[in-house]
Amino acid sequence: MAYSDKVVDHFNKPRNVGSFDKTDPDVGTGIVGAPECGDVMKLQLKVKDGVIEDAKFKTFGCGSAIASSSLATEWVKGKTLDQALEIKNTQIVEELSLPPVKIHCSVLAEDAIKAAVNDLKKKQAASQTAETAKS
Amino acid sequence: MSLKLELPIYMDNHATTPMDPRVLDAMLPYFTKKFGNPASRNHAFGWEAEKAVESAREQIARAINADPKEIIFTSGATESDNLAIEGAIGMYGATKGRHIITLKTEHKAVLDTCKHLTSAGAEGEQGDKAGQTAKGALAKGVLAEVTFLDVEKNGLVDLKKLEAAMRPDTVLVAIMAANNEIGVVQDIAAIGKLCHERGVLFFTDAAQAVGKVAIDVKAMNIDIMSISGHKVYGPKGVGALYVRRKSPRVRLSPLIHGGGHERGMRSGTLPTPLIVGLGAAVELAVRELPEESRRLRALRDRLWNGLRAKLDHIYLNGDYENRLPGNLNVSFAYVEGEALMMAIKDIAVSSGSACTSASLEPSYVLKALGIGEDLAHTSIRYGIGRFNTEAEIDFTIDTTVKAVQRLREMSPLYEMAKEGIDLKSVQWSGH
Known part of the structure; x- marks a missing residue:
């Protein structure tokens, strides 16, 4: 199976590879997948004033999985958390021209975004509760 | 000396091999000038083709210490595997028994043929009337009962477990000589001896083994054996089946019916050029085997040692000693194989x-080796062959090491492992 040019490009020059400090209150971390299934994605978002100002990923998985997560980090930047949740796997499929057997890679990327956003929302809710408790 | 490498490099010689130019030379006249049908008994064109086919039969027989009459030409190892198993059950199922023993690590051509025989409806398709007279034990239409034996962690079968699986109604043991993925070479001689002591037919798929490791069907007590053309630098679309004629005399029910070619076991006009190619390829490979296997082993050792020297967390799959000289199957932890x-x-x-x-x-x-699905996803099979060079091995080491390092830098698993997190203890959100 040949890969699309965009997948090859993201694979050879992945955007935003790396990690943020998980404990940073402005960082949301999503880890999805399982080693037994052959793909694990870690996607991290960093927010400032309600907007995602930076994103990083690390992925264990095939070229399409790496490309999907690389693309996801590009797309979430500049979005609010709610806008980021609107990113659909089908958009990733279309952008990267993923074949049917690779659709699960795009699903995983969508799940990773959701998991990271939820992690951040949980953190924010927790800190708000803490604030309220203090006052 | 700096040799410029020609890219890409082919190192997947278990999938298929390029044809040796010497094999092609032997085949060429039989496409155009010497095109006769070997079954044409009444003119020079037929005689010429028949002579070529019989000469190829002798080449193959000599290479494995068989009699030329014991060689049946087929379309390839998959057909040979089907004919061996279905043919044996068709011939002996009703009289000797319907129990087959095979390994979980066999090629799909063996596993799927076995599964087919155990499914209801096998009888209808195969047209084996003997099925109807089988004694009660099997459901209607089911032609065989199969034990799929586990292998040990190194990929080899434990002979005691094989012996323990044998029953009075065991008719066939189907165990491959060399595995296509991990390259492990079973102790064929010991398995053959055990089978003959117990009066069980021994079939081995030797598609990966012929021309790579020494095979002697007499000394090893092999009764039926599959051979492939394109795995030994010969043409695709041709193979052979060795079928023993003496002690015991083995007969197989045909799968393909027609003109009664190949002692009635495989009808169809013989593809003379392909058969000539198969004969030449097998003869060449066996003649050059001692020297070539030393050369391949040295290249394989160089590759494994080179990878091990520069990378940690890499694991060999399958036994190292009992292994095809050109095979290396390695798991690179934390890096997905396809990537x-x-x-x-x-x-x-x-x-x-x-x-x-x-x-x-x-x-x-x-x-089946029990290495875990996580590590199975990280495996690469290198198949070093006749046309690979030392310079290519060095390039492969260098390229693999750099790629593994790069991919590990972007692997969340590698990061977690470095942090001391036990990956087995993590609750994954697998889907």
Whole structure:
């Protein structure tokens, strides 16, 4: 199976590879997948004033999985958390021209975004509760 | 001396091999000038073709210490495997028994044939009337009962377990000589001896073994054996089946009916050029085997030692000693196999990750070794062959090491492992 040019490009020059400090209150971390299934994605978002100002990923998985997560980090930047949740796997499929057997890679990327956003929302809710408790 | 490498490099010689130019030379006259049908008994064109076919039969027989009459030509090892198993059950199922013993690590051509015989409806398709007279034990239409034996962690079968699985109604043991993924070479002589002591027929799929390791069907007590053309630098679309004629005399029910070619076991006009190619390829490979196997082993050792010197967390799959000289199957922990193949695209290899398959299941052979699905996804099979050079091995080491390092830097698993997190203890959100 040949890969699309965009997948090859993201694979050879992945955007935003790396990690943020998980404990940073402005960082949301999503880890999805399982080693037994052959793909694990870690996607991290960093927010400032309600907007995602930076994103990083690390992925264990095939070229399409790496490309999907690389693309996801590009797309979430500049979005609010709610806008980021609107990113659909089908958009990733279309952008990267993923074949049917690779659709699960795009699903995983969508799940990773959701998991990271939820992690951040949980953190924010927790800190708000803490604030309220203090006052 | 600096040799410029020609890219991409082919190092997937278990999948198929390039044809040796000497084999092609032997074949060429039989496409155009010497095109006769070997079954034409009444003119020079037929005689010429028949002579070529019989000469190829002798070449193959000599290479494995068989009699030329014991060689049946087929379309390839898959057909040979089907004919061996279905043919044996068709011939002996009703009288000797319907129990087959095979390994979980066999080629799909063996596993699927066995599964087919155990499914209801096998009888109708195969047209084996003997099925109807089988004594009660099997459901209607089912032609065989199969034991799929586990292998040990190194990929080899434990002879005691094989012996323990044998029953009075065991008719056939089907165990491959050399595995196509992990390259492990079974103790064929010991298995053959055991089978003959117990009066059980011994079939071995030797598609990966012929021309790579020494095979002597008499000394090893092999009764039926599959041979492939394109795995030994011969043409695709041709193979052979060795079928023993003496002590015991083995007969097989045909799968393909027609003109009664090949002692009635395989009808169909013989493809003379392909058969000539198969004969030449097998003869060449066996003649050059001692020297070539030393050369391949040295290249393989160089590759394994080179990878081990520069990378940690890499694991060999399958026994190292009892192994095809050109095979290396390695798991590179924390790096998915298909991504690794993409990163070393200038080298053609295979992966057990099978990420491309719809099932997303990693290699069943690696799973049978008990190495865990996580590591199975990270495996690469290097198949070093006749035309690979030392310079190519060095390039492969260098390229693989760089790719693994790059992919590990972007692997969340590697990061977690470095942090001391036990990956087995993590609650994954697998889907």
